[in-house]
Amino acid sequence: MLELHRITAGYDRRAPVVRDVSLTVEPGEAVGLLGPSGCGKSTLARVASLVHRPDSGTYLIDGESVRAWRHRAPREQRTAFGVVFQQPRQAADPRLRLTDLIAEPLRAAGRRTGAEERVVELAGRVGLSAELLGRRPHEVSDGQLQRACLARALVLRPRWLICDEMTAMLDASTTAALVAAVEDYRRESGAGLLTVGHDRTLLNRWCDRTVHWTELTQAENPSPPKNKPSGA
Numbered sequence: 001m002l003e004l005h006r007i008t009a010g011y012d013r014r015a016p017v018v019r020d021v022s023l024t025v026e027p028g029e030a031v032g033l034l035g036p037s038g039c040g041k042s043t044l045a046r047v048a049s050l051v052h053r054p055d056s057g058t059y060l061i062d063g064e065s066v067r068a069w070r071h072r073a074p075r076e077q078r079t080a081f082g083v084v085f086q087q088p089r090q091a092a093d094p095r096l097r098l099t100d101l102i103a104e105p106l107r108a109a110g111r112r113t114g115a116e117e118r119v120v121e122l123a124g125r126v127g128l129s130a131e132l133l134g135r136r137p138h139e140v141s142d143g144q145l146q147r148a149c150l151a152r153a154l155v156l157r158p159r160w161l162i163c164d165e166m167t168a169m170l171d172a173s174t175t176a177a178l179v180a181a182v183e184d185y186r187r188e189s190g191a192g193l194l195t196v197g198h199d200r201t202l203l204n205r206w207c208d209r210t211v212h213w214t215e216l217t218q219a220e221n222p223s224p225p226k227n228k229p230s231g232a
């Protein structure tokens, strides 16, 4: 379970953008987070994925307290997360061919054995052809690059996925393909998901539960209604 408790975070300690926010995600659960532009959703998603250290609050991952963020976080906690951001061009090294981009986390973790097969398998899942795998980011569309970024996020088989407006700039068919790839992975792995977005209809359809930013600062465990009947 992910348990973010009374998190305050931002970019200037005197004016935090996230104030006293609490959120939990159960194992295997898909939670959608909605809220107006600039309210702090991405900042909270960055705290949850261990890339942004909060000013205060506590964070438990599967019962274990998080004591360090970014490169200081233990590898086991860092690699428990697969993260996809809104802007694939900002998240991708422009020098890498898509095949190397997807394999990057395997190399960083020293897990080269079987890397090629894993990349090919993931490329199939996200709908990237062998020809596209040989191209560099400037030679593919935003949607194709985002497919590669999703494959990269899945390559270490994370227990948790954090998608920060993953589909915000994509057309309907690419959005559907990426959501389907995430859901296939979750079905087989049991991974939990926190997905941030503006599209209430998409989040309601995709997630078990959709929470609005304003609910996160109210009493804990507000038991919001489920989007789908259990087992659906």
Ligand SMILES: Nc1ncnc2c1ncn2[C@@H]1O[C@H](COP(=O)(O)OP(=O)(O)OP(=O)(O)O)[C@@H](O)[C@H]1O
Pocket (backbone or CB within 6 Å): 011, 017, 035, 036, 037, 038, 039, 040, 041, 042, 043, 044
């Ligand atoms: N690196 C940064 N340095 C300084 N301020 C930042 C930084 N990143 C975000 N902010 C500010 O923090 C506030 C919250 O930003 P954040 O991206 O978390 O919001 P958001 O809810 O995800 O917005 P959107 O839906 O538009 O993506 C905004 O006012 C933003 O300008």
